Amino acid sequence: MKKLFTTLSNIWKIQELKERILFTLLILVIYRFVCQVVLPGVDANLLGQNQKSGLLGLLDMFAGGAFSKVSIVALGVMPYISASIVVQLLGIAVPSFQKMQKEGESGRKKLNQITRYLTVAITIVQSVGYVKTQVPEEAILINHTLFYILSTFVLTAGTLFVMWLGEKITDKGIGNGTSLIIMVGIIARLPIALQQEVTSRAAGQGGGLIALVVEIVALFAVVMFTILIVQGVRKVPVQYAKKIVGNKQFGGVRQYIPLKVNAAGVMPIIFAQALMFIPAGLTGFFPSLQNSWLSAYSDYTSVTYSVTFAVLIIAFTFFYTAITVNPTQMSDDMKKNGGFIPGVKPGQATSSFIDDVISKITFPGAIFLAIIAILPSVAVKFGIASEFAHFYGGTSLLILVGVVLDTLQQVESYLLMRHYDGLMKTGRVTGRTGIPAAGSNAAL
Template sequence: MKKLFTTLSNIWKIEDLRVRILNTLLFLLIYRIGSFITLPGVNPLALESQQKAGILGLLNMFAGGSFSRASIFALGVMPYISASIVVQLLGIAIPYFQKMQKEGESGRKKLNQITRYLTVVITFVQGAAYARTQIPVEAKVLGEPWFTVATMVILTAGTLFVMWLGEKITDKGIGNGISLIIMVGIIAQLPAGIISEFQSRLGNGGIIAFIVELIALFFIVVFTILIVQGVRKIPVQYAKKIVGNKQYGGVRQYIPLKVNAAGVMPIIFAQAIMFIPATVGQFFPSAQGSFLTSLSNYTSVAYNVTFAILIIAFTFFYTAITVNPVQMSDDMKKNGGFIPGVKPGATTGEYIDAVISKITLPGAVFLAIIAILPSIANVLGINSQFAHFYGGTSLLILVGVVLDTLQQVESHLLMRHYDGLMKTGRLRGRTPIASGTGAAGSTI
């Protein structure tokens, strides 16, 4: 405990780190204040206070409750996330975007510009749909079509402002700004979920059950951290080179292959597909059957089995398109590196590919288990508002963002010869080398 307080005091002593943390807190505070500002032309007293469910509940959680409050930040950064995913997929399928991905910094700037333009288009469309479907008629003060037009413009400006806040956090703060904004929105829903669950257990006389739920949540978080942090380290030896009186190379490094290299993307893709049955059922009521109805119910066995299978399939798919063993082996060969006991070149690529296939299967299964845990928790009687934190996208984002931010804080401490907050991942005499990727990484 004393060492922890010493480390925290060291963080405050470093001026650059202190300023970055204060900037981050300030920008996040501005975002949270804006999430409570209601859209002009909307009577907040006439808004429905019912809990959002399905994809709307997911959007409301990512937006920190702004979606249900009809805030100027109601759409949050989700249009930007959607645009980023579309651009990533275009980079896989279209050669023009693949070329830009390989152009380095100039290509990255072009892709960012395209992503911003696409974000404006998506926000305009979603803003119109939000004004038409999510705000009741009795809450609208302005008449149509002026209300829809004004809402589209304001929501677009709000999303762009949130994007700007995220970029400022990344530049002048600590951590990834967009990810931190999403994380803060998710955490903002946690107190209400805990209070709601406590009140429901208190009414049923189940305080012990509530304590057991908190303990179970703690172990689930620990389990998720193990999945997110888990890596398979492949040793790489570099040949010695003598130039003049100095020796270069000869150092053993390693390639850290993550057990869950796909992150939360498989869950996002699988969830998008699982919303199709419910959408088909709404537009074509006659097509509803027993199986289609069960696929629309996220607590049913058919839904969870199908969801888990899709996650496993998308994990293999996304890992295959983002991790390129051939590129990794070529990079090692160019730099005079080799894996002990494995021939350089094509054999090295096959070896890395085999290792990736072996570690991806357990990673995909564990990811599927984490994804269906909220449904299991809901079936066991846990309030749906609190069950969201037992797994799924929200828990993975929370764990991933917190670990990434802590690692950045630790890097600032280690650069100034202070003890870090995290002790894992550092081996004496062995340093990690980046693994090659074939596509841009996820924003989340």
């Protein structure tokens, strides 16, 4: 405990770090305040208990409840994330986008601008669908046509405002803004979910308070397991040739390439979840399909949904790792800098060796990622309320763990730069890149 207070005191002594933390907290408070503002032309009293369940409940969690409250920022940063993912994929497949990625700062600015324009287009499309399907007609106080047009403009402006808040946190705050906004939205639902779970257990439903204690212990174990997966690396030794220039020696040291067990981060779950939304969307637009085999995919707790979801995650983990980790480029860079892997010839042999290592560690990483993704549905099967079960795994837990580790890494770097002790007595906090956002290396 003394170590904790000493560390907090050291953080407060660094003026720049203190200002960044306070600025970040201020922006997050503004975001949570805006989440409570309902769309103009909507009677909030007629919305009732507009709680979402299933897949829409997941979207509502990422938006911090703004989705179900019909807020002016109901869509949150999800359109921005979708646009960022599209731009990233275009950077892999389209030569002109690859060229911009290699142009440094000027190329990054061009990609940021393209991402913003694409965000506007995606938000407009999603806004139209949102107001038509999620806003009850009896809650609309003005002309419906006027309301749809006005709401589209307001929701688009709301998403752009949230995107701007995220960029301000990244520039002047601590951590990645987009990821922090998503994390705050997820955490905002935790007290309500926990209160509901405590109330239901205290009422004697499903084992009472003993079952609640078991649930908390299980949640702690799942979080620890997730941290191990996020932090796990396979260190490949690299020896650099010794060079003597004048009286100075360069190189001649052994370093390591940290290959992550989960190099794809949260992206496979996001891609897989996007595909799993399709059957639910089809059954919503075509009621005649509700009694078909597609109906099994509308319930995220069903065995069919969980198995398909897990298979898609494993496939996307291999796919995303293959397009983001380039063994040939790593081998070429190593060769240019006079480095080699002991016992492996430079060039093609090194590239094949790295590719083989990546393949071996990606498979268990994909399996573990799939397990984490389907844990919420398993928790529901064990009698845990759906709202609280979302914190047992899936995208929400990976985002929470990743963002916290990434933010702590930045705080620790400030402490070490000022010659203070880090956040841990042994080892160092290592972060991870999360949801890709334009203009940043780590993002939600």
